[in-house]
Amino acid sequence: MKQNKKLxxxxxxxxxxxxxxKISASIHYDARLYGQDIRGSIAHAKMLKKxxxxxxxxxxxxxxxxxxxxxxxxAGSFRFDASLEDIHMNIEACxxxxxxxxxxxxxxxxxxxxxxxxxxxxxxxDESKEIQIKLKELTLLLVNxxxxxxxxxMPGYTHxxxxxxVRFSQHILVYAQQLLRDLTRLENASLACGSMPLGxxxxxxxxxxxxxxxxxxxxxxxxxxxxxxxxxxxRDFILDFLYFASVLGMHFSRLCEELILWSTSEFEFIRxxxxxxxxxxxxxxxxxxxxxxLVRGKxxxxxxxxxxxxxxxxxxxxxxxxxxxxxxxxLFDSVDTVRMAIEGxxxxxSSMKINKEKxxxxxxxNFSTAVDLADYLVKKGVPFRESHEIIGSIVxxxxxxxxxxxxxxxxxxxxxxxxxSDDAIExxxxxxxxxxxxxxxxxxxxxxxxxIEHIKSSxxxxxxxx
Ligand code: ARG
Numbered sequence: 001m002k003q004n005k006k007l008x009x010x011x012x013x014x015x016x017x018x019x020x021x022k023i024s025a026s027i028h029y030d031a032r033l034y035g036q037d038i039r040g041s042i043a044h045a046k047m048l049k050k051x052x053x054x055x056x057x058x059x060x061x062x063x064x065x066x067x068x069x070x071x072x073x074x075a076g077s078f079r080f081d082a083s084l085e086d087i088h089m090n091i092e093a094c095x096x097x098x099x100x101x102x103x104x105x106x107x108x109x110x111x112x113x114x115x116x117x118x119x120x121x122x123x124x125x126d127e128s129k130e131i132q133i134k135l136k137e138l139t140l141l142l143v144n145x146x147x148x149x150x151x152x153x154m155p156g157y158t159h160x161x162x163x164x165x166v167r168f169s170q171h172i173l174v175y176a177q178q179l180l181r182d183l184t185r186l187e188n189a190s191l192a193c194g195s196m197p198l199g200x201x202x203x204x205x206x207x208x209x210x211x212x213x214x215x216x217x218x219x220x221x222x223x224x225x226x227x228x229x230x231x232x233x234x235r236d237f238i239l240d241f242l243y244f245a246s247v248l249g250m251h252f253s254r255l256c257e258e259l260i261l262w263s264t265s266e267f268e269f270i271r272x273x274x275x276x277x278x279x280x281x282x283x284x285x286x287x288x289x290x291x292x293x294l295v296r297g298k299x300x301x302x303x304x305x306x307x308x309x310x311x312x313x314x315x316x317x318x319x320x321x322x323x324x325x326x327x328x329x330x331l332f333d334s335v336d337t338v339r340m341a342i343e344g345x346x347x348x349x350s351s352m353k354i355n356k357e358k359x360x361x362x363x364x365x366n367f368s369t370a371v372d373l374a375d376y377l378v379k380k381g382v383p384f385r386e387s388h389e390i391i392g393s394i395v396x397x398x399x400x401x402x403x404x405x406x407x408x409x410x411x412x413x414x415x416x417x418x419x420x421s422d423d424a425i426e427x428x429x430x431x432x433x434x435x436x437x438x439x440x441x442x443x444x445x446x447x448x449x450x451x452i453e454h455i456k457s458s459x460x461x462x463x464x465x466x
Contacts, residue, residue, distance in 0.1 A: 004016065006083075006084075007084070007089050007092065007093060016083075021082065021083055021085075022082075024085050024322075025082040025083075025085055025086075026085065026086045026087075026325050026328065027080050027081075027082055027084065027085065027086055027087060027090055028080075028082070029328055029329055029332060030086050030087045030328055031073070031080055031087050031090075032123075032332065033087050033119045033120075033123055034069075034070065034073045034087055034091065035070070035126075036118070036119040036120075036122035036123045036126070037087050037088060037091055037115070037119050038066045038067075038069065038070050038091065039122060039219065040115060040118045040119060040122065040198065040219065041062070041066055041091070041092075041106060042062075042063055042066055043198075043215050043218040043219050044106070044109075044110055044198060044215065045059050045062045045063065045106060046059065046214075046218060047210060047211050047214050047215050047218070048105070048106075048108060048109065050211055050214060051109075051208060051209060051210060051211065053105065053108050053109070053208065054102065054105055057102075058101075058102035058105065059102075061099045061102050062095065062099065062102055062103065062106055065095045065098050065099040065102075065103065066091070066095060068098070069091055069094055069095060069098075078094070081093070086112070086116075086325075087119075088112050088115050088116070088119075089112075092106060092107060108208070109199075109201070109206040109207075109208040109210050110198065110201065110206070111200075111201045111202035111203075111232075113200070113201070113202050113203065113232040113319075113320040114197050114198050114199065114200040114201055114202075114228075114231060114232055115198070116324075116325075117197035117200065117231055117232055117234070118196070118197050118198050118219075120193075120235075120237075120238065120327070120328075120331075121193040121195075121196075121197065121221075121237060122193075122219065124189070124190065124193045124237060124238070124241055124331075125190055125193050125220075127335050128186055128187075128189060128190035128193075128241070129190075130339075131186060131335075131338060131339065131342070132183065132186055132187070132190075132462070134339070134342045134343070134346075135179055135182060135183055135186065135248075135342060136183065136459055136462065137346070138179060138342055138345060138346050138349075139176050139179040139180065139183070139455065139459060140456075140459065141346060141349055141350060142172055142173065142175050142176040142179070142349065143173070143176055143452055143455055143456060145169075145172050145349065146168075146169035146170075146172045146173045146176070146448065146452060147169070147452055149168050149169055149172075149354060149356075150167065150169050150445060150448060150449075151167075151445075152167065152168035152169070152354065152356045152359055152360070153165050153166070153167060153168070153359070153360055153363055153430065153431050153433070153434060154166060154167070154168045154171065154269065154359035154360070154362065154363060155359070155362050155363045155365065155366075155368060156170075156171065156443070161366060162362070162363075162365050162366035162368055163366075163368070164368055164369075164371060164433065165363045165368050165369065165430040165431070165433040165434055166434060166443040167434050167443045167445070167448055168354070168356075168359060169448050170434075170442075170443040170448055173448065173451055173452070173455070175251070175255050176455050177455070178251040179248075179251070180455060180458055180459075180462075181247075182244065182247060182248045182251060183459075183462050184462075185240075185243070185244040185247060185248075186241075186244050187462065188240060188244075189237065189240035189241040189243070189244045192236060192237035192240045193237045194221060194222045194223055195221060195222075195223045195224055195225040195226075196212065196215055196216035196219060196221035196223070196224045196225065197224075197225045197231045197232070198210070198212065198215050198219075199212040199215065199224070199228070200225065200228035200229075200231035200232050201228065202232070202320065203228060203229050203232050203318075203319040203320060204228055204229070205228040212224045229318055229319045232319050232320040233316070233318050233319045233320060233324075235309065235313060235324060235327050238309060238327055238331050239306065239309055239310065239313075241331065241334070241335075242302075242305050242306040242309055242330065242331065242334055243306055245302045245305070245306070245334040245335075245337070245338050246299075246302045246303050246305075246306045248302075248338060248341075249298065249299035249302035249303070249337070249338075249341065250299060252295050252296070252299065252341050252345060253295070253296040253299040255345065256289075256292035256293070256295045256296040256345070257292075257296060259272065259289060259292045259348060259352070260289045260292050260293065260296075263289055267358070267362075268355055268358045269354070269355055269358055269359050269362075270352045270353060270354055270355060271352065271353040271355065272287075272289055272291075272292070272348055272351070272352050273348075273351035273352065273353070274287070275347060275351050276289070276290075276291040276292075276344070276347055276348045276351065277289055277290065277291070278290045291344045291347070291348055292344075292348060294344070295341045295344050295345060298337050298340075298341060301333060301334075301337060302334055302337055302338070304330075305330035305331070305333055305334045306330075306334075308326075308330045309326075309327055309330050309331075312324075312326050312327070360431065363430040363431070364406050364430055367395050367398070367405045368430050368433070369405075369406070369427060369428050369429065369430050369433050370391050370394075370395060370405075372427040372428075372433050372436055373391050373394070373424065373427050373428060374387045374388055374390075374391045375387075375427075375436075376420075376424050376427045377390060377391075377417060377419050377420070380419040381419070382417070382419055387417075390416050390417050393416055394408070394413070394416050397412075397416075405428065406428050406429070406430070407428075408425075408428060409425075410422055410424065410425055413425075
């Protein structure tokens with residue numbers, strides 16, 4: 001009489017329609033969870049043995065059957081079947097086909113609802129660890145670039161207008177500071193995956209005295225989840241990761257934007273290597289910064305993935321609903337995008353050439369030391385507002401008479417204020433301007449060295465706690 005061959009087909013009299021299979025299938029993307037799914041099943045089987053539900057021989061054949069399946073998946077010889085919907089049922093069906101009875105017992109005291117909650121947490125913990133390593137390497141690369149180029153002075157900008165001279169290192173370390181904050185966000189996202197969900201069952205818990213603490217230890221968690229209904233409904237830990245990925249993407253996009261600008265013939269502050277640029281099919285002279293543009297462009301999908309999951313979650317009643325299956329594609333896409341972007345940026349930064357001369361010559365522009373001159377007068381007792389006004393008039397004078405601000409003579413300065421004396425001239429020099437900064441966190445050499453030490457020690461302290 002039975003018409004439906006699915007693992008759950010007992011109560012069905014008709015076969016599933018083609019479109020239902022198509023809509024339900026997730027195996028084409030969730031197959032990547034095979035490692036976590038198998039790890040979870042082995043721990044679950046060990047717990048079932050402990051609880052007296054599986055015999056030692058059954059446990060043994062489950063473990064070796066799953067090991068065999070893992071090898072085949074890794075070798076590419078495993079045949080996934082879309083009619084089995086997802087990774088959980090593909091593995092379970094194959095296991096049962098191979099080892100018989102014992103395979104059928106594996107799903108005791110478990111539901112796919114707590115199983116997927118487990119797989120996703122394990123997956124994110126694994127990925128977070130690897131992404132953390134790569135991000136730390138990238139941060140260190142930025143620090144090395146800053147350390148190797150401490151003496152380069154360049155224009156600092158506000159409103160995209162030359163504002164004050166800064167050290168190139170200070171500019172580059174901004175990106176290291178951003179990454180340090182990204183690393184904290186990543187760590188928090190990883191901590192959000194820290195509670196072990198198995199034992200929640202479909203939603204209400206299970207009718208067996210499962211040893212959740214044992215499972216938690218076995219799978220490397222620091223805690224267990226505390227509400228079975230919350231456990232199968234919660235995807236906050238994925239949102240946390242997607243938020244981390246969005247902010248990281250925004251930081252990367254800003255960095256790429258600068259690499260693009262700096263490599264234009266208008267700026268010429270850097271030259272990106274041939275390894276990360278591409279040619280034009282019509283203009284033979286072109287070298288386009290495509291890697292930077294694409295990483296900048298990919299930020300859109302990182303934001304989109306976060307928004308897509310937030311939107312998917314907002315109307316779902318408790319507890320598990322199949323909508324939740326739609327969490328995976330945005331997650332996987334963000335993981336892949338983040339990994340690709342980190343690698344692309346690493347490649348661009350490690351191979352770029354810095355044009356020290358061009359940076360330096362650009363700093364002799366737009367009255368970049370006007371504040372230094374104003375502060376000179378302040379230190380001679382002129383109130384700042386008054387001094388600001390005086391320097392403003394000097395700027396106006398230069399513009400009107402086409403005079404070079406950086407080469408003004410002391411006689412001219414004295415026409416604007418009696419407080420100027422010979423030592424004022426050196427304040428006009430942009431190359432020594434960064435060293436005049438006295439505040440902590442400023443662009444003076446000693447402060448940058450302190451900053452570098454601080455970043456290095458923060459990186460040393462940053463370990464994945466999960
Ligand atoms: N593939 C499903 C998902 O990703 C697994 C859970 C399905 N549970 C169910 N009762 N249909 O969410």
